[in-house]
Amino acid sequence: MAGNLRALRRRIRSTQSTKKIFSAQELIAGARIVRAQARVEASKPYAREITRVLSALAGSASLDHPLLTERQDPRRAAVLVITSDRGFAGSYNVNVLRRTEELLSLLRQEGKEPLLYVVGRKGETYYSFRHRTMADTFTGFSEQPNYVDAQRVGEVLIGAFTDGEDDDGDGPGADGVLGVDELHIVYTEFRSLLSQVPVAKRMAPLEVEEVEEFEHEQEDRERGVARGSGASEVPTSYEFEPSADVLLDALLPKYVTSRIYAAMLEAAASESASRRRAMKSASDNAEELAKNLSRLANQARQAEITQEISEIVGGADALVAANTDD
Amino acid sequence: MATLQVELVAVERLIWSGEASMVIARTTEGELGVLPGHAPLLGQLAEGGVVTVRTTEGEDMVVAAHGGFLSVSDRGVSILAETAEISSEIDVERAREALRRAEERSDDPEALAAARRAQSRLRAAGQDV
Numbered sequence: 001m002a003g004n005l006r007a008l009r010r011r012i013r014s015t016q017s018t019k020k021i022f023s024a025q026e027l028i029a030g031a032r033i034v035r036a037q038a039r040v041e042a043s044k045p046y047a048r049e050i051t052r053v054l055s056a057l058a059g060s061a062s063l064d065h066p067l068l069t070e071r072q073d074p075r076r077a078a079v080l081v082i083t084s085d086r087g088f089a090g091s092y093n094v095n096v097l098r099r100t101e102e103l104l105s106l107l108r109q110e111g112k113e114p115l116l117y118v119v120g121r122k123g124e125t126y127y128s129f130r131h132r133t134m135a136d137t138f139t140g141f142s143e144q145p146n147y148v149d150a151q152r153v154g155e156v157l158i159g160a161f162t163d164g165e166d167d168d169g170d171g172p173g174a175d176g177v178l179g180v181d182e183l184h185i186v187y188t189e190f191r192s193l194l195s196q197v198p199v200a201k202r203m204a205p206l207e208v209e210e211v212e213e214f215e216h217e218q219e220d221r222e223r224g225v226a227r228g229s230g231a232s233e234v235p236t237s238y239e240f241e242p243s244a245d246v247l248l249d250a251l252l253p254k255y256v257t258s259r260i261y262a263a264m265l266e267a268a269a270s271e272s273a274s275r276r277r278a279m280k281s282a283s284d285n286a287e288e289l290a291k292n293l294s295r296l297a298n299q300a301r302q303a304e305i306t307q308e309i310s311e312i313v314g315g316a317d318a319l320v321a322a323n324t325d326d
Numbered sequence: 327m328a329t330l331q332v333e334l335v336a337v338e339r340l341i342w343s344g345e346a347s348m349v350i351a352r353t354t355e356g357e358l359g360v361l362p363g364h365a366p367l368l369g370q371l372a373e374g375g376v377v378t379v380r381t382t383e384g385e386d387m388v389v390a391a392h393g394g395f396l397s398v399s400d401r402g403v404s405i406l407a408e409t410a411e412i413s414s415e416i417d418v419e420r421a422r423e424a425l426r427r428a429e430e431r432s433d434d435p436e437a438l439a440a441a442r443r444a445q446s447r448l449r450a451a452g453q454d455v
Binding site: 239 | 333335336337338339340353354355358365366367368369370393395397399404406408409
């Protein structure tokens with residue numbers, strides 16, 4: 001009996017100390033969400049401007065840049081998965097990886113061989129545990145990504161994409177390097193504090209609608225010119241320095257990189273939000289457990305006392321009975 | 327007097343926005359001055375280039391912009407850069423140190439890029455390089 005009580009007390013103590021860890025994690029994650037959201041906001045002006053510049057360019061440059069053109073017979077597709085470096089984030093990584101598996105099987109159905117590029121230690125262990133080959137991994141910045149990190153990832157991906165430009169079916173083309181024909185990204189979109197959704201998007205060739213959007217905008221402007229008046233926005237025909245094609249060449253990789261960066265920031269915000277939620281329920285559970293355990297411990301303690309009393313009373317009774325016999 | 331609405335945007339944040347009377351930049355094609363009413367223009371900034379923004383108060387704000395673009399439209403001027411620093415925020419000692427370190431390994435392409443960045447930082451801070 002006494003042993004049982006001691007064991008219970010030990011469990012209560014350990015539950016309480018894990019609870020402290022959970023609630024500390026919860027607080028940290030909470031602070032990180034705010035910071036991550038601020039960074040998402042801060043990165044928006046650049047994304048807006050670069051999209052505006054691109055749309056201005058789209059009308060003037062020839063749109064046959066490799067990052068814009070659909071390749072005939074795409075064979076290999078790069079998939080960039082953004083996971084977290086640390087666990088303790090509930091279903092965050094599971095969801096991203098499940099979404100990735102869906103994309104991978106879709107790509108395979110289309111006859112494309114997917115190549116994995118993984119951000120985050122959790123994704124890395126997931127795939128290496130299953131003996132799946134990864135083309136490249138990047139770790140150590142999932143919670144607080146910098147633009148430099150996005151640049152590093154972007155360079156690798158865009159490099160692989162340009163290597164794939166001259167690939168001939170399954171054989172490497174003139175440059176002797178096998179590249180990829182498509183770039184996909186899977187990350188967790190931060191909708192709100194309560195809802196984070198894993199999404200898969202194609203980054204290159206840039207989604208057709210987007211280019212069309214640029215073109216429409218440009219067409220609208222041109223129509224504005226044709227009508228001469230009535231258009232609310234003054235039609236702009238830009239001067240380019242250097243030429244539009246050279247500019248597009250320089251700008252598109254930066255655009256792709258900035259989209260990777262935006263995805264990383266969103267993923268970081270989602271990671272912290274998931275972690276906070278997971279840690280909140282973990283510390284709630286720990287508290288519940290500690291409460292139940294202390295009830296049990298109290299019961300055990302009372303039972304022990306009752307037993308002691310009945311033993312004493314029983315002993316006294318026996319003594320009295322022995323004395324009266326004499 | 328007409329003014330230019332200038333926005334200096336780096337990838338990680340909006341660095342500065344305000345009114346200016348003139349913007350001087352170096353594109354890959356050459357030096358360029360933008361006054362209010364300039365024709366719409368898109369330009370790529372030269373690597374290691376420095377952009378000077380003359381604010382309406384008459385002060386010059388010098389910016390080291392790396393990997394950037396300049397876009398002039400009827401709405402104003404926006405300078406897009408991967409990283410950008412305003413001269414007053416540049417730590418000259420650190421930039422010198424970075425330049426010295428980068429020059430030691432001058433055969434590495436990354437070090438060369440780092441050297442150019444350090445040079446433009448120093449130039450923006452008004453130092454001789």
